[in-house]
Amino acid sequence: MGSRSCFSAFGLLLIAFQFITVMGANLPSNKCGPNVAATDRDLINFALNLEFLEAEFYLFGALGKGLDNIEPSFAQGGPPPVGGQVANLDPKTRRIIEEFAYQEIGHIRAIVKAEGGFQRPLLNISKEVFATIVNQAMNTTLSPPLNPYANSVNYILASYIIPYVGLVGYVGTIPNLVRRDSRALVASLLGVEGGQDAVFRTLLYERAPNETVHPYRFTVAEFTNPISEFRNRLAMCGLKDEGLMVPLQLGAENRTTSSILSADANSLSYSRTPLEILRTIYGTGDESKPGGFYPNGGNGRIAKSFLSRRH
Known part of the structure; x- marks a missing residue:
């Protein structure tokens, strides 16, 4: 018990240090102006970029097949995703991911029905992309590289x-x-x-902060905190993302170090603009420079308007 208490205390000190570092280096930049000028249709269709990504990752993870095998018309002729595969999930996790996959199909249907949608962009959901993102977030090179499809814990971390x-x-x-x-x-x-995100965070919190992710020396919390900090750095608009364990000054009412639901000082959800979203999902910190899950960038008028500014 003594060694575990020592570890927990050290972990919280480390988290506090990381928070101070991020806040000093990640204050809102001059890129955090008003939201982009766009119609309702543009804004809602923009969300399809994320809905396609979630649908394909969950479908492949749970079933080993993607949207083209279930609702092929929804892709509107877009290229098939790269690198998806069935994950080695325990029965409970597989059931959760399968349900979420079907929910994402419903989201795509609802957006397409309301606003017309657009062609599915090229998506890269390979284990290599996830490994690169995690390495960048952790500021190290994990050995072996994190493979989201290897087991349930890895898959939930990737999710x-x-x-x-x-x-x-x-x-x-x-x-x-x-x-x-x-x-x-x-x-x-x-x-x-919001419900899906809460489920993932709760599943991870059940293992945080003391459970080590095999075969690495890092705990679950020591994965989630840097991932959240990395997204803050990419978006370039201050602290709008928190890992599972936070310093007391970030906890709800400054009374807890848990962060099962990421929220601001009044426990309200953070918000991001399309520019911040693009910088994050591209993994480049630049809304005009595609990469990460979107090798060729996103689709729709908003995403393409920034791609057209590439030099």
Whole structure:
């Protein structure tokens, strides 16, 4: 018990140090202006970039096949994703991921029905992309590289990377929508995306902070905190993302060091603009420079308008 208490105390000190470092280096930049000027249709269709990514990752992880095998018309002729494979999941995790996969199909259907949608962009959901993101976040080179498809813990850690980005994007979108039906649609999408993110964070919190992710020396919390910090750095607009363990000054009402739900000082959801989302999902910190999960960039008017500015 003594050694575990020592470890927990050290872990919290480390988290506090990381928080101070991030806050000093990641204050809002001059790229954090107003949201992009766009119609309701543009803003809602923009979300399809994330919905396609989630659908394909969950479908392949749970079933070993993607959207083209279940609802091929939804891709609207877009190229098949790269690197997806069935994951080695325990029965409970597989059931959760399969349900989430079907929910993402419903989200795509709802957006396409309401706003027309667009062609699925090229997606890279290979183990190599996830390994690169985690290495960059952890500022190290894991050996062996983290393979999201290897087991349930790895897959949930990889899933931690994705849905929160869509969640804060929806929060940022709603105030900029004009039509009532648009707000109703995005609010409904947000409800389910928020639920998915909460499930992933809870599953990970059950293992945090003391469970080490085999075969690495890092605990679950020591994975999630750097991933959240990395997303903050990429988005370039301050602290809007928290790992599972936080210093007391970030906990709810400054009374807890847990962060099962990432939220601000009033326990309200953080929000991000499309520019912040693109910088994050490209993994480049530049809305005009594709990469990461989107080798050729996102689709839709908003994403393509920034790609057209590439030099």
